[in-house]
Amino acid sequence: MALVKCPVCRTKMSSLAPVCPKCGFSHDKEAKIDREQADLYRKRRFSQRIYQLKMMSYVAMVIAMIGAIPMLWDYIKGLEQGNNVILLQHWGSYLVAIGFIFYLVIRVAMILTRRNYRSS
Secondary structure (H helix, E strand, C coil): CCEEECCCCCCEEECCCCECCCCCCECCCCCCCCHHHHHHHHHHHHHHHHHHHHHHHHHHHHHHHHHHHHHHHHHHHHHHHCCCCCHHHCCHHHHHHHHHHHHHHHHHHHHHHHHHHHHC
């Protein structure tokens, strides 16, 4: 007994199982893959993955803004009081950097997801 991937939904399953537990595809040697069903499932999975990545990119932007707003607020207050303010020493600069890096990683994942969808 080995773990194999379903040709339709790519879920790992037992090689002895007659039907995929996730999508219901029959893995009998005599059964043929319904191309329309497989394409529809792939398109649905692609849309869900892109949606998840977009939501994660919004989270990354929120993280960056949580750092940027107090940082800029302290900068403006420092200018009004005549203090020398260094933005890179503020704790918000770390959140801005983390949010920005997280956003870039998510965008790369979106590009790779689209490339994999188009190539298959």
